[in-house]
Amino acid sequence: MSEPVILLDGVEKTYPYFRLTNIALQLDAGQILGFVGPNGAGKSTTLRILMAMVQQDRGTVRVLGRSLPREQAAAKQDIGFVSEDMRLHGSESLAWHMRLVADLCPGWDAAYATALVGRFNLHPEQQVRALSHGERIKAALLLALARRPRLLILDEPTTGLDPVARHEVLAELMDVVQDERRAVLFSSHNTHDVEQISDQIAFIDRGRIVDTGDKETFLDRWRRLRLDVPPGVTLPAAAGVIDTSTSGRQAIVTTRAYAPGFEAGYAAAGVGIHAVERLTLEEIFVATVMHNRRERAA
Amino acid sequence: MSGSVVARLIRKDLVLARWPVTGALIGGAASLAIMPLTSVTAYVGGVTFVCVLVILNIILVMNGVVQERKDKTQIFILSLPVSTAQYVAAKVVANALAFTVPWAVLSAAAVVVIVRSPIPDGLLAFWAVLLGYLLAYYFVLLGVALLSDRSGWHASAITVGNISINLLIPALLNLPSIARQTSSPIAVWTADIVALTLGEVLVGAVVLAWAIRYRSRRADHV
Numbered sequence A: 001m002s003e004p005v006i007l008l009d010g011v012e013k014t015y016p017y018f019r020l021t022n023i024a025l026q027l028d029a030g031q032i033l034g035f036v037g038p039n040g041a042g043k044s045t046t047l048r049i050l051m052a053m054v055q056q057d058r059g060t061v062r063v064l065g066r067s068l069p070r071e072q073a074a075a076k077q078d079i080g081f082v083s084e085d086m087r088l089h090g091s092e093s094l095a096w097h098m099r100l101v102a103d104l105c106p107g108w109d110a111a112y113a114t115a116l117v118g119r120f121n122l123h124p125e126q127q128v129r130a131l132s133h134g135e136r137i138k139a140a141l142l143l144a145l146a147r148r149p150r151l152l153i154l155d156e157p158t159t160g161l162d163p164v165a166r167h168e169v170l171a172e173l174m175d176v177v178q179d180e181r182r183a184v185l186f187s188s189h190n191t192h193d194v195e196q197i198s199d200q201i202a203f204i205d206r207g208r209i210v211d212t213g214d215k216e217t218f219l220d221r222w223r224r225l226r227l228d229v230p231p232g233v234t235l236p237a238a239a240g241v242i243d244t245s246t247s248g249r250q251a252i253v254t255t256r257a258y259a260p261g262f263e264a265g266y267a268a269a270g271v272g273i274h275a276v277e278r279l280t281l282e283e284i285f286v287a288t289v290m291h292n293r294r295e296r297a298a
Numbered sequence B: 001m002s003g004s005v006v007a008r009l010i011r012k013d014l015v016l017a018r019w020p021v022t023g024a025l026i027g028g029a030a031s032l033a034i035m036p037l038t039s040v041t042a043y044v045g046g047v048t049f050v051c052v053l054v055i056l057n058i059i060l061v062m063n064g065v066v067q068e069r070k071d072k073t074q075i076f077i078l079s080l081p082v083s084t085a086q087y088v089a090a091k092v093v094a095n096a097l098a099f100t101v102p103w104a105v106l107s108a109a110a111v112v113v114i115v116r117s118p119i120p121d122g123l124l125a126f127w128a129v130l131l132g133y134l135l136a137y138y139f140v141l142l143g144v145a146l147l148s149d150r151s152g153w154h155a156s157a158i159t160v161g162n163i164s165i166n167l168l169i170p171a172l173l174n175l176p177s178i179a180r181q182t183s184s185p186i187a188v189w190t191a192d193i194v195a196l197t198l199g200e201v202l203v204g205a206v207v208l209a210w211a212i213r214y215r216s217r218r219a220d221h222v
Helices: A043-050 A072-076 A094-104 A110-119 A133-145 A163-176 A191-197 A215-221 A264-268 A281-297 B002-016 B018-034 B039-070 B073-078 B084-116 B123-147 B151-173 B191-217
Strands: A006-015 A018-027 A032-036 A058-063 A079-083 A151-155 A183-188 A200-205 A208-214 A223-228 A241-247 A250-255 A272-278
Touching: A006 A043, A018 A032, A018 A043, A018 A200, A018 A208, A032 A043, A032 A191, A043 A058, A043 A079, A043 A151, A043 A183, A072 A079, A079 A133, A094 A110, A094 A133, A094 B002, A110 A133, A110 A163, A133 A163, A151 A163, A163 A183, A163 A191, A183 A191, A191 A281, A200 A215, A200 A281, A208 A215, A208 A281, A215 A281, A241 A281, A264 A272, B002 B018, B002 B039, B002 B084, B018 B039, B018 B084, B039 B073, B039 B084, B039 B123, B039 B151, B073 B084, B084 B123, B084 B191, B123 B151, B123 B191
Parallel strands: A032 A183, A032 A200, A079 A151, A151 A183
Antiparallel strands: A006 A018, A006 A058, A200 A208, A223 A250, A223 A272, A241 A250
């Protein structure tokens, strides 16, 4: 079995008002990991540790079989990185940047870069400072993709993009990940984008990973049950219930341990079942974060 | 490969610095060209010459080091197969080349202008200390930019550096070893002039070396 593309174990980083605590993550070749968290949760810090731009205080960071930060230059030969706040040199053109990256990166694919210029409707001779936000992100993505990296790390790349530009960026990413040797780590607070392209999910909140797993399992094990609780009947305890709200006879139960037959326990206790609903990734994310915060506050 | 990566990053930064460097060379040459004409143009040319080097210093450090961090262009460069140590080394060497080469060229040109024109050669001693100060000012400002991300420190270093020129010039002109040769056709290199010139450059170089060491050891680069 080959080594994971990304392996984080026990990673910690402390700032005056923020702490990344015991981060453990694994990403294998061919997988797309959606890294979801609210603003300030620690997504960018984690990704910058993976790029050795920030050095962890403790813990192991291995990327593409290389130990970071020690072997960062060698690891970055095969990593493409784009972040929403990353800027290119405003006084220079996209073509200038393409020449720079081609000069520094042996894997540069000039034909693919030209194809992406057309697909993204970019103008290579245009000064970067004249590009819109969407064009800037697409230019940065082009510079990362044309390196043909084995690992693509994207830090909120779709933030601030209009729907068309977002569609173009996501479509290109979907195309990229057809190659099973590649892996993508995609951070966002937009769960719709993550749900669309990821096959693995990790939730982070306040510097801690609060849940992780493959997307289908996530979606399968979460359910919202709308129940009718007759007078005199008590809701039975059930596995994985993280939230229960009642209003008169109506009760809404949210569980993260749903399995076929789960609702049978309620039916046996005399509780009526109005509906069993799947949750969207956004609902799961919000429920997970809120549950985690309540538990830590308790 | 490591060496060539640093060389490529240096070349990249030198390309980015091409316009301020070109402007400084043209501005410096023009100010030197008018110096021998009259006593008024000698004064105007001298002041302009100093201003050109001060402006080049500030533009190179603020655009090449500080602004690159603020604009997050640094993140783009560090996303390439470049280590943080290579990035810092290339940044310092490129920035230093972009300043010291025009400084050296213009300093040599200033010496030629003074020696070959009616301007008294005795002023060479004054110019040597002044040019030494401008080099030291550059080293210190680059050092402050490497040490701190806070714009308050950068603004303070620029303010102190600029005010110090205004204090340094009258102080030098009143220094006996310089004052007695401002009209002399021969430059006399007394021990205090040599010590002052070398001392300025040494202090600047020490500050810069310390800043480079500190920056290279920093854990976080963005």
